[in-house]
Amino acid sequence: MITVAALDSLPTPVVAIELEAMEANIRAMQEVCTRHGVQLWPHIKTHKMVEIARRQLAAGAAGLTCAKLGEAEAMLPSGVRRIFIAHSLVDLRQAPRLRRLRESLDELVLAVTSPLHAAALERLLAHAGLTLPVLMAVDTGLGREGARTAAGAQETARAIAASPHLRLIGLYTHEGQTYGLPPAERPAFTRDVLARLAAVRDTIDPRLTLWPGCSVTASTMAQLPGVHAVRPGAYVLADLALAETTQVVGREGCALTVVATVVDKPEPDLALIDAGSKVFSSDKTPAGHAGRAADGRDLNVVRCNEEHGYVRGSDVAGVAIGDRIAFIPAHVCTVVNLTDTVAVVAQGRLAATWRVDARGKVT
Ligand SMILES: Cc1ncc(COP(=O)(O)O)c(C=O)c1O
Known part of the structure; x- marks a missing residue:
């Protein structure tokens, strides 16, 4: 699983790949x-x-x-x-x-x-x-x-x-x-x-x-x-469609995460993060989640505006402004197509930045 600390030097939201899992x-x-x-x-x-x-x-x-x-x-x-x-x-x-x-x-x-x-x-x-x-x-x-x-x-x-x-x-x-x-x-x-x-x-x-x-x-x-x-x-890279909906892989097979920062808590059981539909895309799981916390906490991206993700779940009480959380996206393909680069984490450290070469290549 991505160690969020490996991405400390980068601004969020950041799309990260754990090399060993991939x-x-x-x-x-x-x-x-x-x-x-x-x-x-x-x-x-x-x-x-x-x-x-x-x-x-x-x-x-x-x-x-x-x-x-x-x-x-x-x-x-x-x-x-x-x-x-x-x-x-x-x-x-x-x-x-x-x-x-x-x-x-x-x-x-x-x-x-x-x-x-x-x-x-x-x-x-x-x-x-x-x-x-x-x-x-x-x-x-x-x-x-x-x-x-x-x-x-x-x-x-x-x-x-x-x-x-x-x-x-x-x-x-x-x-x-x-x-x-x-x-x-x-x-x-x-x-x-x-x-x-x-x-x-x-x-x-x-x-x-x-x-x-x-x-x-x-x-x-x-x-x-x-x-x-x-x-x-x-x-x-896998995603929630493969790890949850179909259960073809375990969470450890999910090599890509969206790491986002909690930017506000307007209600006790609602956290807002700095990644919305421009990062997660509009795809969701059948349960309506654009992403779920990779570390197993009950933190679910239940709604997206362009630059805001709405996070709900029983663990929201435990998160604070400034916390960085890695989310497994609902559908990995559409997430990759929205980012110019991905951060590559190997052995718990930031190892490289890869270009998404065919990003937006739809012709
Ligand atoms: C023609 C074709 N082949 C293969 C695939 C791969 O599917 P998956 O991403 O489910 O492995 C797709 C996915 O849309 C497809 O359209």
Whole structure:
């Protein structure tokens, strides 16, 4: 857990990463993937940092997953050679950037999310003069991109086969609805997602590879037969969604905290801190918390204005103006995207400041 004292020299609010906890998360996920011969393509949308991507690759990640071209471009200094962009690219203006990105890598894999999208991506790649491997999206219950039925997937596969610049290599899904499942239902659910993906695949071509992707299911998926690659993102830093809502990790796995200062106590059971929605983002746990004290005290960020967090809980009586408190955020990915830098704490000391290289890279 972050020692708040390590950050004494810094103004708050400060977003801090405990290096040992993060490295343990990287090692654990890589270890299960390596043991079962499954490729790990971590999604970098969570951390957006070259320093972290470099560590994931050094541990054995086969490639990186990115949401946007800008994220992929920002990760090139990590030395990455293979990138999967898990989004529906359509804009012809992106052709020159795609060409440059492809030239910087050994392999660039793109997503195809519907027959209509296959046509749009075909236009873009023809414009760019590129022929690229693609993964086809299958919706396994989230209700976002991807084929809803086997017939829909077959239609997308036919559209890809009719597109000279697209080469189908596999099927992917993001089973993000698992965040809302009771933990006891998760193992059966995970097997079911994979079975549905495999069943759809078998109606198209049994040689196609399967790429599920979500931190909640990743380590279970990696142990199931037939999975080619997993793409977890949040696992690397973790948050309340993983430590409390889904209980996939313990609190010790939460490597990132927001350290904030108590600036006032307008009521005996209300403390105001100097971090609001511009630090925590507007994401909350199902219990309505933007953050909870990392040290186990009952201190919950129950509401945010832009620059104020409202902290309530049975331990508020014990906090005073000037106290610094480390909070685990509800959702780590959106917190990282709001900060230029993070403070890195190693062995209880401030060890480095890392730039959030892909911060705001949404194009
Ligand atoms: C396409 C895709 N793959 C992988 C992930 C990683 O999910 P998580 O952060 O839950 O590990 C996401 C998350 O939004 C995603 O959208």
